[in-house]
Amino acid sequence: MSDRSEADRLKREGWFRRTVRRPEIGSFVVMVVIILGLLIASDGKAFNALGLKNNVKIISQFGIIAMGAALLMIAGEFDLSIGSMIGFAGMSMAMMLKWGLPFGLGEATPFLAFFFTLAMTLALGWAIGTIVVRSGLSSFIVTLAFLFFMRGVTEVAFRLINQSTQISGLPDFKQDSWFADLLGGEVFSWFYDLWFWLGDRFVQMGFERDSMWFLLGGNLNRRGEQWVEGFDARFLWFIVIAVVAWFILSRTQLGNWIYATGDNKESARANGVPVNRVKIGLFMFTAFCATMFAACQVFDTNTSDAAKGNLMELFAIAIAVVGGTLMSGGFGSVLGVVFGAITVGLVSNAVFFIPAIDGAWFRVFLGAILLAAVFANERIRKRITGGI
Amino acid sequence: MSKKPYMRVEGLVKKFGPFTALNGVDLAVHPGEVHALLGDNGAGKSTLIKILAGVHEPTSGRIFVEDQPVQFRSPRDATAAGIGTVYQDLALNQLMSVTRNFFMGRELKGAFGRLMMDEMDRIAHDEMLKIGIDISDPGQAVGTMSGGQRQTLAIARAIHFGAKVLILDEPTSALGQKQQMEVLKTMMRVRARGDIAIIFITHNEIHSKLVGDRFTFLALGQVIGAGTKAELEGEDIRRLMAGGAEIADLEKELEEI
Ligand SMILES: Nc1ncnc2c1ncn2[C@@H]1O[C@H](COP(=O)(O)OP(=O)(O)O)[C@@H](O)[C@H]1O
Ligand SMILES: [Mg+2]
Numbered sequence: 230m231s232d233r234s235e236a237d238r239l240k241r242e243g244w245f246r247r248t249v250r251r252p253e254i255g256s257f258v259v260m261v262v263i264i265l266g267l268l269i270a271s272d273g274k275a276f277n278a279l280g281l282k283n284n285v286k287i288i289s290q291f292g293i294i295a296m297g298a299a300l301l302m303i304a305g306e307f308d309l310s311i312g313s314m315i316g317f318a319g320m321s322m323a324m325m326l327k328w329g330l331p332f333g334l335g336e337a338t339p340f341l342a343f344f345f346t347l348a349m350t351l352a353l354g355w356a357i358g359t360i361v362v363r364s365g366l367s368s369f370i371v372t373l374a375f376l377f378f379m380r381g382v383t384e385v386a387f388r389l390i391n392q393s394t395q396i397s398g399l400p401d402f403k404q405d406s407w408f409a410d411l412l413g414g415e416v417f418s419w420f421y422d423l424w425f426w427l428g429d430r431f432v433q434m435g436f437e438r439d440s441m442w443f444l445l446g447g448n449l450n451r452r453g454e455q456w457v458e459g460f461d462a463r464f465l466w467f468i469v470i471a472v473v474a475w476f477i478l479s480r481t482q483l484g485n486w487i488y489a490t491g492d493n494k495e496s497a498r499a500n501g502v503p504v505n506r507v508k509i510g511l512f513m514f515t516a517f518c519a520t521m522f523a524a525c526q527v528f529d530t531n532t533s534d535a536a537k538g539n540l541m542e543l544f545a546i547a548i549a550v551v552g553g554t555l556m557s558g559g560f561g562s563v564l565g566v567v568f569g570a571i572t573v574g575l576v577s578n579a580v581f582f583i584p585a586i587d588g589a590w591f592r593v594f595l596g597a598i599l600l601a602a603v604f605a606n607e608r609i610r611k612r613i614t615g616g617i
Numbered sequence: 618m619s620k621k622p623y624m625r626v627e628g629l630v631k632k633f634g635p636f637t638a639l640n641g642v643d644l645a646v647h648p649g650e651v652h653a654l655l656g657d658n659g660a661g662k663s664t665l666i667k668i669l670a671g672v673h674e675p676t677s678g679r680i681f682v683e684d685q686p687v688q689f690r691s692p693r694d695a696t697a698a699g700i701g702t703v704y705q706d707l708a709l710n711q712l713m714s715v716t717r718n719f720f721m722g723r724e725l726k727g728a729f730g731r732l733m734m735d736e737m738d739r740i741a742h743d744e745m746l747k748i749g750i751d752i753s754d755p756g757q758a759v760g761t762m763s764g765g766q767r768q769t770l771a772i773a774r775a776i777h778f779g780a781k782v783l784i785l786d787e788p789t790s791a792l793g794q795k796q797q798m799e800v801l802k803t804m805m806r807v808r809a810r811g812d813i814a815i816i817f818i819t820h821n822e823i824h825s826k827l828v829g830d831r832f833t834f835l836a837l838g839q840v841i842g843a844g845t846k847a848e849l850e851g852e853d854i855r856r857l858m859a860g861g862a863e864i865a866d867l868e869k870e871l872e873e874i
Contacts, residue, residue, distance in 0.1 A: 480731055482724040489710055489721050496708035501693060501722035559712040614711045614760035 252553040253565035255605045259551075259598060260568045263575050271582035275575070278424060278448040278457040280582060285460050288574030289467035290522060291548055292567060296467075296474050297518030298545035299566045301511040303478070305491035305558030306368040308515045310357060310375035311545050313383065314350055315538025318523035320383045321346040323396040323533030339402045339409035339528060347520050353379070354516030358509030376542065384535045395534030403528055412466075412521075413528025415459030424448035425455040463525040467570075470518065475563035487511070491558025547595060548573050551602045555610055572598070621684070622647050623814045624669075624700070624782050629678035631664055638664040640838040641678070646782055646814040646831075651804060653825035654818045655858055656835035662818050665835070666784045669816075670702040671695030701780025703771040705787050711760035715752055716741045718759050719774050744773040748806045749799070765796035769803050776807065783807060784816045789824055801828055822858050834858070 248254070267275045274280050294311050301308055325342040329335060337345070357375055361368045387394045402409035428447030450456040478484040489497035490507045498504050519538070527533050552569030554561030573595060580588040625645035631638045639661045646652045656662050667673045669680070671689030680687050682698050689695040695702070709718050716734070719741040725733045738755040745752055750769045752762075759767060768788050775783055785804070789797040805828060807813055819825050825832065832849055834842040834857035842849070842857040849857075 480734075482726050482730050482732060485713075485717055485721065485724050485732065488713055488717065492710035492712045496706065496710055497721065499692060499704070499708040501696070555712075559710065610712070613758045 252560070252606075252609050253562055253568060255602065256552050256565045256568035256572065260572045263572050267575055267579055267582065271579075275579070275582040278421065282457050282460055283581070284575055284578050285464050287578050288571050289461065289463035290525075291544060291574045291577075292467040292570035293463065293470055293522050293525075294515075294518050294541055294545040295548035295552070295566050295570050296470050296563070297511075297515035298542070299549035299552065299554045299561055299563070300474060300478065300487060301508075301515050302546070302549050302554050302556070303491045303558060303561045304487045304508055304511050305494065306361060306508055306511070307372060307546065308357070308512060309369065309372040309542045310353075310379060311515055311519050312538040312541035312543075313376045313379035314353065314516055314519035315523045315526075315541055316383045316535060317353075317379045318346050318350050318520040319527050319533040319537045320387055320535060321349060322524060322527045323399060324386070324390060326399055326402070326527075327396055328390060339406045339412075343408070343412070343520075343524055346524075347517070350516040350520045351513050354513035355509060357516075358512030361512070362505040362508050372542075380535075387535050394536075395532065397532040397534075399527075399531040401531055409528040410462070412462055412524045413526075413530075414462050416462050416465040418459035421448055421455070421457050421459050424457075461525070461529060463522075463529075466521050466525060470521070471563055471567055478563055483507075488559055491555075491560075493559070544573065547599050550606065551598055553602070553606060553609070555606050556603070557610070560606075560610065560613070624680070624682050626669070626680050627678060629665065629668060629680075630676045631661075631668060631673060632676045638838055639668075639675075642835070642838075642840055643843075644833055644840075646816055648781070648814050649808060649811040650830040651808055651815045651817050651828045652831045652833065653829035654816055654833050654835065655820060655822075655825055655854075657820065657858075660835040661838040662835055663786060664838075666702060666786055666816065666818065669695065669700055669782075669784060671700070696778070696780075699779055699781035700784065701775030701778065701782065702784040703768070703775055703786065703788065705790070707767055707771045709759050709767055709771060712758060714756045714758055715745075715762070715770060716755040718770065719744070719755075719777070723778060740777065741773075744777045745769055748773055748776070748803050750803075763796060764792045765799040765803075768792075768796075768800050772803060772807065776813065780813065782814045782816065784818070786818045787820070788817070789819060789821060797824070804828055820858065822854055826854065832857075 271280070275284060294315070298308060298311060322342045325331070325337040325345060326339070330337045330341060330345060353375070357368075357372060360366070361371050364371070384394055387396075403412075403414045404410075425448040428449045431447055432449065432453070448456050478487060486497070486502045486504075486507050489500070489502050490504045494504045519541075522541070523533075523537065526537065548569040549561070549566055550556060550569075551572060552561070552567070553565035576594050577591050580586055580591065622645035625643075627643055629639055629642040629644075642661070642665060644652075644654075644665070654662055654665070664673065668675050668689075671692045671694050674688075674690065680689070682700075687694075687698055689698070689700075692702075710721065713721070716737045720737050725737050725740075727733050741755050742752060748769060750766055752766070759770065762770070772783065772785070772788075788800050788804075792800065801824060804815060804817065808815060808828070817825065817828065826846075829846060831845050832843060832854065833840055836857075842853065
């Protein structure tokens, strides 16, 4: 009899092997390739002062909703109503801002419009979650119903109250309201101030304005003034949501419950995890993410229309999967989803920086990496579950 | 054995609509003993332990824990009364780590609901070591563990969270020979503590004889035989396992075909 025990059979792996086996590694590599490729193909334009701002804007938009979709997917459910929820929330806020609060409660401030809307979307998220857990029906079909239902309600409400399915030319609320500014204004202006200051140094050192170094190093317009003031506020919200999601998922009891619910809800339930409450809470979280998406858009552009958020539910799910989230639940990471959002955001925007390419290539690319990601994720799942 | 039973049930009846799954079952389990519950497929073993675990409510009959009558309305009630159940599917999540499974639903948390991961890793490792398995990495996913290791994890978890009655539903049935022995050894280590009563459900006669102190035989929802190891003869066990039929009769029947 040898003195080998079971413990000797699992070799602890070194740092490098542990890193390359992390579930995020695939999405990380793809992201790096895309960043480098875009940097070269666009002559650096994609990451000059304005390019970076625009890219970060779309990355943040995708990231906010993908975070909701990913957490829900980890808990084993889908939400196809995200896009319609965005449309509904945008309509609700814009309409209150234009026509006043419901039930004759008077003028709407940005703050009130947001919170009335959030109350409604959270209630809808709660309703969707409750229907899913009580009926035991697939969330795919329940949320598909809400996809149509809420898009329809949005259009009907627009026509009934506003006569037209869009609202434009709202006052620029972010000028006076700190709250509107927090959602639709600009953030991290110190970053662009610093960039401007650096660019100024380049000019003084005699660099040409169109040299590669200057493109990345300068935040000056033709007259030598500061070009871009700051990032869109969405960026801040994306960071906040991602950090909170990361903390909850990897460091808290609730995170353990989310994983447990998605992995095997019967065993989670047998161990006392409140599976239904976890799921309902996450449907409310996706509704919250959709509302933040809409709020940032409304207060940034002072417009809204009934088609806003179209197809966003599918992008959110695609990004979650590209980021390493398992379709079957129980596995996924916030960091992976951030990488996924950066990748998909950059590619969807690439046409603006490389005019020679056809914008439709974005969807070709998305389809291809989605398929690749599904295969990669399945391999990871098999490795963990021992091939079952 | 002179000790009082930790838990006992009297006249337990469970009907699923028109179907009588249990028809008046008595059972008593004592600390430091392995109580083997035997019977053919469909005899009602799983139904009986689901009642003890608070999953089903009995149609009639009474359950006593330390001589106090109790009613389990949910698995939580049963757990609180010290009934720890390890189901056939073990209630483990494959994609999650050993530690996360160990504390599933009962996580240790500090400020802001933060998990005390180091503490949890240490406890999970130590509790499993106590009953025989030294896992090197508590961050290992359960999906990569062997069947015997998973059994041990589930048992260690039940004990850590205060089980005084440990119910094991066919813990050896899905395992290979060597791992079956590992699980039996684990059971004996738990038995040796002296404060835990084990209900061991099996239809393996050899296993039950290896570890059992007391036996109860179920057939068609009824107890057809019960007693301590000394009270029951080896032949008896085989006859009762077959649901009361004599092996000799069976041989004869087979010959007639
Ligand atoms: N929820 C239920 N509804 C109806 N019949 C059931 C249910 N659970 C078990 N039964 C029936 O009760 C009988 C006993 O089952 P079970 O307790 O699982 O037997 P064992 O575990 O001894 O094989 C079986 O005939 C089974 O079909
Ligand atoms: Mg059974």
